[in-house]
Amino acid sequence: ATMGRTAIVTTTIYVPKAIHAYMKNAKENGHSDAIFIVAGDKKTPPEAKQFCDACAEEFKMKCQYLTVDDQINWLQDFPELASAIPWNSIQRRNIAILLAYQIGCEIIITIDDDNYFVEGQDFIGEHIRHIKDQIPHTSLVSNTGWLNVCEYLEDKRKFEFYPRGYPMNQRWRSPKPIHRAVQQNRKVVVNAGLWLDDPDVDAITRLCNDISAERYLREDSFSLSRKTWCPFNSQNTAISREVIPGYCLSPNVGRYDDIWAGYVVMAIADKLDHAIMFGFPLVKQERNPHNYFNDHQAERIGLEFTETFCEWLREAPLKGTTYLACLGEIVAWLQQKAEGASNEQFKDQVFGFCLTQEAWIKTMERMNVV
16 A cells, blocks of 8 residues: 555656665665655666666665656546646656655655755655644744745855746845744645755856855754745655645746746645745755756746746635645636736746646546545
């Protein structure tokens, strides 16, 4: 039985070497019932499956590698999703997430294949402890409604930087946003671990600076208070089962797939009084090869218009009591707002985003989720 277990999911076009250390750490910390799911793609070498099988054998744990054929067969039950998620795209991650959801996993941790385990932590334990047990924790509130979590990562040259997806109009504000810490006990539904070495900054930041995060400056993880926002990504992030029906990565928004999906979750979490945590566990990103000019093209519209997207989300009049119901309301709301958008590319991205979300909603309905 896989009900109630934790899954670690990723997608790759390489041999996913990074998962060996995660599996070893899971085993050493008593999480040997965790399930690893890797979604392959058309470019993924056949050695990837052999590597996953060898890891499973070595640690006597479950590691399911989904070949292209596996995915085609499994998606026959979900035709809308099959046509919404193209091949040769990092959004194959959705397939791994959905499979983990279908088999009843309680917490789904999504990682990137170039994010390496940092020794001295219980990776799964740090991810799930606040989600599994409602424990009092520090929550930060900002007077501007925005908080830069990267303030707690120290750059090697002490340079201030922002996470990919942080709205441009909220960066470098003067006076600086004021943070207060409060003790809270809200239900935590997402735990976004942070990144050392090569943190998740956008392409323009990479082109203009050489950022390297050397350490995390806090002793603890923290949540953001209601209506205090910061983007979270999909590269080292634990998501509670309850959230998954409202969390879908769209291939139609360039490199803002996880960013916009994360903001949707933040809007719903605010409505349902749930919390998003940031901090531990830390990973070390040793990036796969990237062309930053191409990355910038894929971030160009999101960079300019995410502030508008978030304003719309914050105004969305949500009445639903589940992530799925609220996602449906958000899709209708965004479509209505986008009708009047003056920038055609932004309008196209919002409609493209909504199209993917509609396929996800259909998929959830096929799984009898309410």
